[in-house]
Amino acid sequence: MAQMVSFAEIEAAAQARHPDVVARLATVRTPDELAAIPDDRWLSAIVRRIFEAGFVWRVIEQKWPGFEAVFAQFDPVRLAMADDHFYEQVLADARIIRNRQKVMAVADNAEFVLARSEQHGGFGRFVACWPCEDVVGLWKVFADEGARLGGNSAALVLRRLGYDTFILSDDVVHGLLRYGLIDRTPTGWRQKRQIQDIFLQWKQDTGRPLAHLSLTLACAVG
Incomplete structure (x- = not known):
C-alpha cells in the first residue's frame, strides 16, 4: 500500500x-435503525438505483410515486411470485420508465431480498449484522445475488438507506x-x-x- x-x-x-x-x-444509521427498515423499502431502494443508472435522476424522482403504485409498493413477496402477465402489464404502464431488462430485474431482486430476509429475520437485519470492516464484501453479495447491482449500485443503495459505506x-x-x-x-x-x-x-x-x-x-x- x-x-x-x-x-x-x-x-x-x-x-x-x-x-x-x-x-x-x-x-x-445505527445497526438497530437499519434492522428496522422493512423489506419493501430495501427493494424500493434497489429498484430505484437500477432505474437511475444511465438515466436522469430527476426524472426518476418525479416519476417515483408512479413506480411505487405500479410495483405494489415493492412488496417483495408479491413481486417475487408475480407471473409474466403482471410484468407485461407493468411494461405497458406509462407511469414508469418502460425498460424491459430493468423491469424484469425487479423479480430477481425481490427474490434476493426475500432469501436474505428469510435467513436473517429481515433484510435490514442481514445488512445491519454484516461486518462493518468488510463493506466491499457486502457490495459483492449484492452484485452476485441481486440483478444489475454491479459497479457502484450496491454502495449507492446502502448509502441511500443509511448504511456506512x-x-x-x-x-x-x-x-x-x-x-x-x-x-x-x-x-x-x-x-x-x-x-x-x-x-x-x-x-x-x-x-x-x-x-x-x-x-x-x-x-x-x-
Whole structure:
C-alpha cells in the first residue's frame, strides 16, 4: 500500500473548495435503525438505483410515486411470485420508465431480498449484522445475488438507506489517484478491498464514518 496521507490534509482541501462540506455529509444509521427498515423499502431502494443508472435522476424522482403504485409498493413477496402477465402489464404502464431488462430485474431482486430476509429475520437485519470492516464484501453479495447491482449500485443503495459505506465515485477515485494512494482506477474486488483498507485506516485515525470520509475526499478534488 502507498504511504498514507493524513486525513487532516484532505479535510483542509475539502473545506477550502467547499465550505459547506459538513452540511453535505450523509446520515449514518445505527445497526438497530437499519434492522428496522422493512423489506419493501430495501427493494424500493434497489429498484430505484437500477432505474437511475444511465438515466436522469430527476426524472426518476418525479416519476417515483408512479413506480411505487405500479410495483405494489415493492412488496417483495408479491413481486417475487408475480407471473409474466403482471410484468407485461407493468411494461405497458406509462407511469414508469418502460425498460424491459430493468423491469424484469425487479423479480430477481425481490427474490434476493426475500432469501436474505428469510435467513436473517429481515433484510435490514442481514445488512445491519454484516461486518462493518468488510463493506466491499457486502457490495459483492449484492452484485452476485441481486440483478444489475454491479459497479457502484450496491454502495449507492446502502448509502441511500443509511448504511456506512464509502462510494468509489469518479471524484473519490480521482482523489485516491491524486494523493498517490492508488496508481490506477480500481476494477476488481482485490483492488476495491485495498481501497477499503485505506478508508478503514482513516476511520481508525479519525473516528469518523466511512461515508463522511468518502464524501470529504470527493469534495477535496471535485
